[in-house]
Amino acid sequence: MTDWLAVDWGTSHLRVWAMSHTGTVQERRSNNAGMATLDQDGYEPALLDLAGDLLGTGITPVLICGMAGSRQGWAEAKYVTVPCSPPGIDRATHVATDDPRLSVQILPGIKQTSPADVMRGEETQVAGFLALNPKFDGVICLPGTHTKWAHISAGEIVSFRTFMTGELFALLSQQSVLRHNVTGQGWDAGVFADAVSNGMSNPAELAARLFSIRAEGLLNDLHADQARARLSGLLIGSELAAARPYWLGQHVALIGDDALCKAYGDALGAQGLPVERTDADRMTLEGLKAAYLGLKENTA
Amino acid sequence: MTDWLAVDWGTSHLRVWAMSHTGTVQERRSNNAGMATLDQDGYEPALLDLAGDLLGTGITPVLICGMAGSRQGWAEAKYVTVPCSPPGIDRATHVATDDPRLSVQILPGIKQTSPADVMRGEETQVAGFLALNPKFDGVICLPGTHTKWAHISAGEIVSFRTFMTGELFALLSQQSVLRHNVTGQGWDAGVFADAVSNGMSNPAELAARLFSIRAEGLLNDLHADQARARLSGLLIGSELAAARPYWLGQHVALIGDDALCKAYGDALGAQGLPVERTDADRMTLEGLKAAYLGLKENTA
Numbered sequence: 001m002t003d004w005l006a007v008d009w010g011t012s013h014l015r016v017w018a019m020s021h022t023g024t025v026q027e028r029r030s031n032n033a034g035m036a037t038l039d040q041d042g043y044e045p046a047l048l049d050l051a052g053d054l055l056g057t058g059i060t061p062v063l064i065c066g067m068a069g070s071r072q073g074w075a076e077a078k079y080v081t082v083p084c085s086p087p088g089i090d091r092a093t094h095v096a097t098d099d100p101r102l103s104v105q106i107l108p109g110i111k112q113t114s115p116a117d118v119m120r121g122e123e124t125q126v127a128g129f130l131a132l133n134p135k136f137d138g139v140i141c142l143p144g145t146h147t148k149w150a151h152i153s154a155g156e157i158v159s160f161r162t163f164m165t166g167e168l169f170a171l172l173s174q175q176s177v178l179r180h181n182v183t184g185q186g187w188d189a190g191v192f193a194d195a196v197s198n199g200m201s202n203p204a205e206l207a208a209r210l211f212s213i214r215a216e217g218l219l220n221d222l223h224a225d226q227a228r229a230r231l232s233g234l235l236i237g238s239e240l241a242a243a244r245p246y247w248l249g250q251h252v253a254l255i256g257d258d259a260l261c262k263a264y265g266d267a268l269g270a271q272g273l274p275v276e277r278t279d280a281d282r283m284t285l286e287g288l289k290a291a292y293l294g295l296k297e298n299t300a
Numbered sequence: 301m302t303d304w305l306a307v308d309w310g311t312s313h314l315r316v317w318a319m320s321h322t323g324t325v326q327e328r329r330s331n332n333a334g335m336a337t338l339d340q341d342g343y344e345p346a347l348l349d350l351a352g353d354l355l356g357t358g359i360t361p362v363l364i365c366g367m368a369g370s371r372q373g374w375a376e377a378k379y380v381t382v383p384c385s386p387p388g389i390d391r392a393t394h395v396a397t398d399d400p401r402l403s404v405q406i407l408p409g410i411k412q413t414s415p416a417d418v419m420r421g422e423e424t425q426v427a428g429f430l431a432l433n434p435k436f437d438g439v440i441c442l443p444g445t446h447t448k449w450a451h452i453s454a455g456e457i458v459s460f461r462t463f464m465t466g467e468l469f470a471l472l473s474q475q476s477v478l479r480h481n482v483t484g485q486g487w488d489a490g491v492f493a494d495a496v497s498n499g500m501s502n503p504a505e506l507a508a509r510l511f512s513i514r515a516e517g518l519l520n521d522l523h524a525d526q527a528r529a530r531l532s533g534l535l536i537g538s539e540l541a542a543a544r545p546y547w548l549g550q551h552v553a554l555i556g557d558d559a560l561c562k563a564y565g566d567a568l569g570a571q572g573l574p575v576e577r578t579d580a581d582r583m584t585l586e587g588l589k590a591a592y593l594g595l596k597e598n599t600a
Contacts, residue, residue, distance in 0.1 A: 116515040146511060162515070163507040171471040176464070204503035204542035207463040207535070209445060215416040215462070242504035246577070277455070
């Protein structure tokens, strides 16, 4: 029987875990009903569509993290300000529903005043990592569309910084003039390593080195795999140059997509850094469980 | 009577000037029949559609610069390698046409081996500037989708470098998460100046400062005009940091869109640089005229 639902509701996806009171996963489901496809009235039907048959006759708690809590989402769950622990369910926003079987709570994101920054969803992955590694002090890097670097100390997110690296890669590889060169999904590890090094040593040249990918395609028939690896390496190298205060001399844990974490891990490894890679989905689930258990403690 | 046609055929536009032998413009026309809208068989009909009624009964020379000479254009006009003078009609590629009244020649672009780089169209604007300023020694900056910086000495393009700054601005302002902040066409000169300074002093932080525009929109209601000026300033500032070997201690001439040249002029002016702004269309026409007159000399 489903005791509660753990939900990760992002821009492009909806993921639901049917949970028991003891924290066991009974079933997991997902689809593409992300925030980008929904207006405010669409959230409850979308949730029932994916998971309605998992509900019993009583009230089922539903705990949500991610973009569903943004101003354009289901209901705004206002940011908590750093330094702070990853917010638990005591900071969550209750959402009224038509279906009386649902008791929906949305976890807040976190914000930083200076430099201005926000995250929504990643803080729950950090919570999951800290639940599994309660004594961790160091840096968590969450590669993605908007890569986050977070300083962790004494169980708190002390500061963080977001880089648009992943979105730049997507725009440049799919929509810019470089799309003629960056075709396919291939890779060249040697070219990537060189490009990371070039990106780190002269990040100002980024916009020029990007165009060189195009020029080398025209003049030297640069291979598509090399073009893709170079684009990624230049962008990640530039990011590493700016994120140096985060990672230098630190223990770094990576949470994110496997291929992307491998790329970041290779780039950081080349700087001589010990890097720990984790399972991103598991961190999300563990974060939601930690928040739910928090509720249990608070209401016991 | 039209003695020849001067044609600027770019990715997004077709511009035709009906010329007399003495270099007087008799008529100018333009439309959106750029390379992006045409396959190889479409060029001759597109030219006749816009300018067919300008032709006499004899043969009319047609001199073309721009992307029509690329591999995906009407016919490939192979690049000339720097250092070189802007290529004249003696380096042009003749294109066979069905209509016997046309004698079409396409001017080549120029290329650089290391760092790999290419331009196609801008070299004709450089030719026009040098026709009007034959003793110019210095740097020409051509802001645009792919901004070019060119070292000019003794009438030759010695070296050049392309920055994807304009394309990054278009992608980020229209397609990225920043489109929610960068709305409209407004401007804030003070914010632009600060952002140029920030971009120059720490270009590595670009991907993070870009996301800060989003965060400040969410947290501090950053105004759309300020967001747009900051995005532009960060990108141009980063470019200026990398292009410093080009402009430092130089006389800089700007050729391009008025608003964009004003932005570059303001940014360079803040560095204490004397900047000269020009009329981009006039430079293109003067470059085509210089190439046509070159033909006259060569065939006299």
